[in-house]
Amino acid sequence: DAGITQSPRHKVTETGTPVTLRCHQTENHRYMYWYRQDPGHGLRLIHYSYGVKDTDKGEVSDGYSVSRSKTEDFLLTLESATSSQTSVYFCAISDGKGFRLGEQYFGPGTRLTVT
Amino acid sequence: DQQVKQNSPSLSVQEGRISILNCDYTNSMFDYFLWYKKYPAEGPTFLISISSIKDKNEDGRFTVFLNKSAKHLSLHIVPSQPGDSAVYFCAASARGGSNYKLTFGKGTLLTVNP
Numbered sequence: 001d002a003g004i005t006q007s008p009r010h011k012v013t014e015t016g017t018p019v020t021l022r023c024h025q026t027e028n029h030r031y032m033y034w035y036r037q038d039p040g041h042g043l044r045l046i047h048y049s050y051g052v053k054d055t056d057k058g059e060v061s062d063g064y065s066v067s068r069s070k071t072e073d074f075l076l077t078l079e080s081a082t083s084s085q086t087s088v089y090f091c092a093i094s095d096g097k098g099f100r101l102g103e104q105y106f107g108p109g110t111r112l113t114v115t
Numbered sequence: 116d117q118q119v120k121q122n123s124p125s126l127s128v129q130e131g132r133i134s135i136l137n138c139d140y141t142n143s144m145f146d147y148f149l150w151y152k153k154y155p156a157e158g159p160t161f162l163i164s165i166s167s168i169k170d171k172n173e174d175g176r177f178t179v180f181l182n183k184s185a186k187h188l189s190l191h192i193v194p195s196q197p198g199d200s201a202v203y204f205c206a207a208s209a210r211g212g213s214n215y216k217l218t219f220g221k222g223t224l225l226t227v228n229p
Binding site for chain 1: 121149151156157158159160161164204206215216217218219220221222
């Protein structure tokens with residue numbers, strides 16, 4: 001299994017509070033991604049990174065920001081959490097090399113509940 | 116606008132029979148397709164992939180077929196086993212880009228009954 005950890009694994013927070021989720025990898029992969037999974041929506045890309053300090057928006061980026069100051073860490077921040085951000089969040093990594101370009105490896109997920 | 120569609124939210128099959136999961140796409144720039152399997156409370160895991168230069172790829176009990184003219188792919192599992200019960204996501208990538216993003220379908224819940 002790819003070395004990806006996510007913290008925390010579970011979090012309950014109140015509306016309006018800031019929340020930061022952390023993704024840590026030990027694979028030295030260049031690309032990192034944040035997704036959310038919701039019933040009826042599958043996996044939707046929030047933000048991704050293609051290198052240290054290089055990030056870009058995905059399809060559902062409103063209300064989220066990210067930072068990547070080191071290759072191994074990719075942080076997802078909800079500046080002011082809302083109930084619509086209650087979801088399961090997955091981090092993924094990819095090395096973008098070789099034939100299997102685009103193949104991504106996922107972390108175990110963080111279940112976030114905003115009350 | 117949903118670029119990758121899995122029109123069957125669920126599928127139920129008997130152990131030992133074939134499971135066929137379907138996926139359609141609309142973006143003609145997609146040239147690499149993947150299937151992921153997801154168990155509850157776990158992250159998705161890569162299952163099998165296919166490049167647009169091929170029309171079939173096999174890996175043990177799993178075979179993916181690609182019909183580019185119809186913009187359709189399918190995953191065949193033969194024989195199906197109870198441990199195959201999971202949500203299966205179809206994903207697609209346009210590798211000509213520089214960011215290797217994947218676009219996922221909504222998933223199909225496969226239940227294999229003993």
